[in-house]
Amino acid sequence: MKKILLAVAALALTAGMGMAETVRIGTEGAYPPYNFVNDKGQLDGFEIELGNELCKRAALECTWVKNDWDSIIPNLVSSNYDAIMAGMNISDERKKAIAFSEEYTPPPLSAYAALTPDADIKGAVAAQTSTIQAGYVAETGASLVEFPTGEETIAAVRNGEAEAVFADRDFLAPYVQESNGQLVWVKGQEKVVVGEGIAIGLRKSDTELKAKFDKAIESMKADGSLNKLITKWYGPEALVF
Structure with missing residues (x-):
């Protein structure tokens, strides 16, 4: 045993x-x-x-x-x-x-994307809720418009709810590249270090x-x-x- x-x-x-x-x-x-x-x-x-x-x-x-x-x-x-x-x-x-x-x-690069390169990034700016980019936008004094997902922030720019979107550049890049010129980087704001x-x-x-x-x-x-x-x-x- x-x-x-x-x-x-x-x-x-x-x-x-x-x-x-x-x-x-x-x-x-x-x-x-x-x-x-x-x-x-x-x-x-x-x-x-x-x-x-x-x-x-x-x-x-x-x-x-x-x-x-x-x-x-x-x-x-x-x-x-x-x-x-x-x-x-x-x-x-x-x-x-x-x-x-x-x-x-x-530290990843963040960026602003919009319908025009001279978009007003002190106006309404879309960012995903609870992201470091949302905090950054709020600190700039812009009018922060938050959404649950990244895709919704881009849609907000396309439908006029926001002047620009601020997010990780790597996330935004495919949308900018595949938009056939509809979405562009905001001039001088395409490589912002945050975090x-x-x-x-x-x-x-x-x-x-x-x-x-x-x-x-x-x-x-x-x-x-x-x-x-x-x-x-x-x-x-x-x-x-």
Whole structure:
């Protein structure tokens, strides 16, 4: 009997050692090329590919949870998932509520886009709710018009609800390029640095998980694979480490 019990205990220990920790990652799924839902109905994008590689390097079993942007931090704090990868720029305001991993992009460029290059960016400016860009617009004294999604901010410019839209340049670029001249960059406002860099959002109590992600991000920076992934999704002119 003792031998059987010892064998069962040893098997359980071996199985436990081989099992990876399961981590749920929240993402918006509506902010290409950072994250989006592809034609197959699957989450895709820079952060999905990056997150899967980080989990592999950190020996974590990861699953993805799609969540609306405006509740993405509250649902992390409420433990509906364990991390956020959703184009989230590090800011002092967000640091009050959550912790951040090491950044996995340099401080991204933001930009104003409009129907004309001389649009009034002190007038009505559209931005996505609870983004660092929305805070920036409010501080400029412009009339901030907030929307739940990035696509709605662009629609607001097209239908005349806003003079311009302010968002991540990488998010706006495909819309500008594919608009056949309808949308253009506002002159002198197409490369605005806002924030400290994009990183994984975590609960402040999850120091061990933060350490694992930090180590994985550092390893990708060291071997050049993170820069390759950035240029794959954002092009050869993208800011890299």
